[in-house]
Amino acid sequence: MAKHSANARHARDGNRPNKPGAGDTDSTSAGSEGFAGGLASVGGHLADRRRFLGYLLAAPTVVAAAQLGGSLLGSQSAGAAQPVPSNPQVADNYDLSDAIYDAAKPTSDLITVQVHSDGTVSHEMVRTEVGQGVQTAIAMLIAEEMDIPIEKVNVTHAPARPELVWNQLTGGSTAIGSQFTPVRVAAAIAKGRLLDAAAAKWDLAKSELTAHAGRVLRPSGQALSFGELAEAAAVTENKKVSTELKPDSDFKVIGKPQRRVDAMDIVTGQKEFATDMEMPDALPTMVCRPPTINGTVKSVNNADEVQNMPGVTDVATITTGVAVRAKTFGQCVDAIHALDVSWNGGPVEGTSDTSIEKELKDAHPPWVIPGTPGTKAFEREYTFAFTNNAPLEPATAIADVKEDSAEIWAAAKLPITAQGEIASLLGLPATAVTFNVVGSGGSFGRRLFNDGPLDAAEASQKMGKPVRLMWHRADEYRHGRGRPMQVSKIRAFHDGEVVHSLENRYTSVFTDFGHGFGDLMAQYYTSVNPDTPLATNPGSALALSQTIFELTAVWPYSMGPTKQLLMEVRQPTESTGTEHNLTTFNTTAMRQVYNPNVVAAQELFVDELANEMGRDRYEFRREFAKDDKFREVIEKVAEAGNWGRSLPDGVAQGIGVHEEYKQHAACLVEVDCRPETVNRKIPGGTTGPRVLRVVFVSTVARHLVNPLGAEAQLQGGIMDGISLAQTNSLHLKDGAFLEGSYDDFRYTRQWNVPTDVQVILLPEDSEAEVGGFGEVGVAPTCAAVACAIGAARGSYPNYLPISHNAGIPFEVKPHDPPIPQSPTNGLEHYPAPAKASEETSLNP
Amino acid sequence: MPEHSFTVNGRQVTVDIEDDVRMLWVLRDVLGVTGPKYGCGINVCKACTSHYNGRAFNPCSVPVSKIGPDDEITTIEGLADTAPGEDLHPMQEAWLEHDVAQCGYCQPGQIMAAVDLVKKVHAEGRDLTDADIDTNMRNVCRCGTYYRIRQAMKDGAERMKGMKKGG
Numbered sequence A: 001m002a003k004h005s006a007n008a009r010h011a012r013d014g015n016r017p018n019k020p021g022a023g024d025t026d027s028t029s030a031g032s033e034g035f036a037g038g039l040a041s042v043g044g045h046l047a048d049r050r051r052f053l054g055y056l057l058a059a060p061t062v063v064a065a066a067q068l069g070g071s072l073l074g075s076q077s078a079g080a081a082q083p084v085p086s087n088p089q090v091a092d093n094y095d096l097s098d099a100i101y102d103a104a105k106p107t108s109d110l111i112t113v114q115v116h117s118d119g120t121v122s123h124e125m126v127r128t129e130v131g132q133g134v135q136t137a138i139a140m141l142i143a144e145e146m147d148i149p150i151e152k153v154n155v156t157h158a159p160a161r162p163e164l165v166w167n168q169l170t171g172g173s174t175a176i177g178s179q180f181t182p183v184r185v186a187a188a189i190a191k192g193r194l195l196d197a198a199a200a201k202w203d204l205a206k207s208e209l210t211a212h213a214g215r216v217l218r219p220s221g222q223a224l225s226f227g228e229l230a231e232a233a234a235v236t237e238n239k240k241v242s243t244e245l246k247p248d249s250d251f252k253v254i255g256k257p258q259r260r261v262d263a264m265d266i267v268t269g270q271k272e273f274a275t276d277m278e279m280p281d282a283l284p285t286m287v288c289r290p291p292t293i294n295g296t297v298k299s300v301n302n303a304d305e306v307q308n309m310p311g312v313t314d315v316a317t318i319t320t321g322v323a324v325r326a327k328t329f330g331q332c333v334d335a336i337h338a339l340d341v342s343w344n345g346g347p348v349e350g351t352s353d354t355s356i357e358k359e360l361k362d363a364h365p366p367w368v369i370p371g372t373p374g375t376k377a378f379e380r381e382y383t384f385a386f387t388n389n390a391p392l393e394p395a396t397a398i399a400d401v402k403e404d405s406a407e408i409w410a411a412a413k414l415p416i417t418a419q420g421e422i423a424s425l426l427g428l429p430a431t432a433v434t435f436n437v438v439g440s441g442g443s444f445g446r447r448l449f450n451d452g453p454l455d456a457a458e459a460s461q462k463m464g465k466p467v468r469l470m471w472h473r474a475d476e477y478r479h480g481r482g483r484p485m486q487v488s489k490i491r492a493f494h495d496g497e498v499v500h501s502l503e504n505r506y507t508s509v510f511t512d513f514g515h516g517f518g519d520l521m522a523q524y525y526t527s528v529n530p531d532t533p534l535a536t537n538p539g540s541a542l543a544l545s546q547t548i549f550e551l552t553a554v555w556p557y558s559m560g561p562t563k564q565l566l567m568e569v570r571q572p573t574e575s576t577g578t579e580h581n582l583t584t585f586n587t588t589a590m591r592q593v594y595n596p597n598v599v600a601a602q603e604l605f606v607d608e609l610a611n612e613m614g615r616d617r618y619e620f621r622r623e624f625a626k627d628d629k630f631r632e633v634i635e636k637v638a639e640a641g642n643w644g645r646s647l648p649d650g651v652a653q654g655i656g657v658h659e660e661y662k663q664h665a666a667c668l669v670e671v672d673c674r675p676e677t678v679n680r681k682i683p684g685g686t687t688g689p690r691v692l693r694v695v696f697v698s699t700v701a702r703h704l705v706n707p708l709g710a711e712a713q714l715q716g717g718i719m720d721g722i723s724l725a726q727t728n729s730l731h732l733k734d735g736a737f738l739e740g741s742y743d744d745f746r747y748t749r750q751w752n753v754p755t756d757v758q759v760i761l762l763p764e765d766s767e768a769e770v771g772g773f774g775e776v777g778v779a780p781t782c783a784a785v786a787c788a789i790g791a792a793r794g795s796y797p798n799y800l801p802i803s804h805n806a807g808i809p810f811e812v813k814p815h816d817p818p819i820p821q822s823p824t825n826g827l828e829h830y831p832a833p834a835k836a837s838e839e840t841s842l843n844p
Numbered sequence B: 001m002p003e004h005s006f007t008v009n010g011r012q013v014t015v016d017i018e019d020d021v022r023m024l025w026v027l028r029d030v031l032g033v034t035g036p037k038y039g040c041g042i043n044v045c046k047a048c049t050s051h052y053n054g055r056a057f058n059p060c061s062v063p064v065s066k067i068g069p070d071d072e073i074t075t076i077e078g079l080a081d082t083a084p085g086e087d088l089h090p091m092q093e094a095w096l097e098h099d100v101a102q103c104g105y106c107q108p109g110q111i112m113a114a115v116d117l118v119k120k121v122h123a124e125g126r127d128l129t130d131a132d133i134d135t136n137m138r139n140v141c142r143c144g145t146y147y148r149i150r151q152a153m154k155d156g157a158e159r160m161k162g163m164k165k166g167g
């Protein structure tokens, strides 16, 4: 069977050119300080603001390079004054994506574009493809700038490159924005050099030549392909050069719908994920994990016996449990079932949904904005259950650890962090660890942490053999990561006409931002905002969380003085007398971090407040919209969604509004809550209310690279939003999560998917420089669905997802052994699993 | 060790492996056929969906001993060969046309399940409906490509009408 070369292997062998030395500069406009600040200071010291600095690097065929680091930092104008103006919030002026772009500035090194003799162009990207389409978008940038068909552009993953520091980070919907200029600069320099080479060959002036479809053309019509010129265009010494970029008006690729470059590999089963890679000695390995969260191994009582089971080659205790290596993953499952392990309880043993919810509610800081005479308080509290990233590809990695070196192949959004963590775990210098990045089967925040690669490295070291390690699905729910439980309490004072003040107390179980992402925030945000909690409390994890919260939470309505504050429950609180340290749940910055819950609470509150004040829910939002952009998306979504149209009893509309990653977005949904719909039966599935229709409107920042990809990201975010409002959560009981499969953890399935989904992207907004669509779909949809359900039922939910407290509609799989055995009756039961029966279907 | 023979994607194979090892691991870990993906191992997520004598099944839940020498297994890698001509299977074409995939991990299973469902409704002499998709397409897509899957399935169903019988 034909196997495509794996990205990671490709990346490992690919010739990465030398870094430039003190080469000459080709450009008269390049100043001596250009190396350090060139790209970051467009319009600054460069004579011509359209020129960008880059390099030609010595190599057999032409290699052009550019420094990472954006010229993309834009400041956004704060909201215009409204009836009762709100104070500008931090995120109005400076949001999380700005922080990530800023972080990309001072530490940059080079990314390269190489033209090969076969006419292809290659680039090792320093972002990770997790399904968001970054590989396609970067290929588009190169195709655009070089005038070459996109099929000739090969974008692969660079391995961990420690010299890039925080510039090799994928997160916060910034992947495309941060690469937009540097990748094009390198591509433009490469093309310019090919034109130079052709001009020299033909003895013509470069200005007489044009590039088209991967060839250089002369006026006579004669052509030379890029491949034919690749060697002639190479340089023998590194050189500093400057280039112009194609003006926006000439774009033929950027901004046009482009299908994914990896689509053919995907639909033919050729796309390789980490466990698909050919590496015969790296045998399947799984870990037998503790029955409670972060429990530890006390003793393994039958290691020898298990070691002798069919197919099993090794049994070794590692930090997170007992690793078993076998000929097949099936035999790893058998071995885990046979293992007799004594465990120490985990640090959150005994906790449950209700105990954590109580701790959160008890931890709300007191209100600080008092009511004014003639106003009335309106207060609500909403709880959001634990949830899980649950990418379909679980944590995986291949590791080959030798005495003095290690090589890893895995998906990671922070490969440099992964490399460093693995090195310290193994007791090796970071330089001895090669970390090859592989694209992943989803992330949603999961691959900000390196749980799979760390397990794999430790197991390989202990066993002295290469391993192909994979987490079981049940491991992901029970020991993986996600957004923890949160409670949002909101209070407004109003006089029946106008809202005078608004306060939001948002309390969460500690969210782990880990190494890399968190450090990035700490370093850069404090430097631009001396008032941030982080600046006044350096090193404080609470301040870091509060900073991230402030960077992303935007109350979209003018409701007088507005204050949103995050509080994290981390240590035992006196009120509950608990012994538990809540920093020990396994959490991460899950897709859109706090905002799915923040915005759902916000919009539920706004719906209920509008009702309280006797106002139409749409008109209320429109009138109180904080600025014109919010008003525009609210009006647009109401128009496109036909707000207020007549619907049967039990079917209602809902609206959700949000701004993040430079995009203002609004979502309108129609949800059917009639009993015949809610109680429809899908064997083994949770049905409940059905979202019939979704209209999603978003503003678009300048330079949207791929509208088809943006639409896909929003469509995916919409499904997340539906899940989070209706079905998708983890139940915590006795210090362990109950869910063990996708039928238990109820992420949206086809039976809950609307058959009408309309995504409307507004014309590009020249004020917003760069945006990203990876996350912004989630929160407004989650909010709109929750509101529509409230409106249809005449009573608003105060706990999401709505199914969470409607019982446990599945048989809880044992926690010891920690993973379920595979059934054997698959030939008789398709598509529903054997156990699924109508009785197990329980609807909220 | 027991020997097991069967056909995978038109190729006769024999593997030496214990009877109870599930077909997903025989395909992936022994034969290196990695198109079918692991997502749960318990017949829930459908990421591993492949075809057993032309009908969908989930190899994670079938021991190799249940597969006999006359049985034909088709995985995503062999799907195109079940359609006439040199090209992709019409459902794969529809998937490309609608640019369905995001991370791509679930998509081999989605396509194999989609082909099976369309064959089933066509055999019943009807067109594919949204209700068919609701009830039968249990495949999880954590990236949330469900809407494009619906569009591609309807398109693919039309394209499959042009296929010769048995395809």
Ligand code: FES
Pocket: B037, B038, B039, B040, B041, B042, B043, B044, B045, B046, B047, B048, B049, B058, B059, B060, B061
């Ligand atoms: S892996 Fe086979 S159904 Fe999930």
Ligand code: FES
Pocket: A131, A392, A441, A442, B101, B102, B103, B104, B105, B106, B107, B140, B141, B142, B143, B144, B145
């Ligand atoms: S495309 Fe990622 S799980 Fe479906």
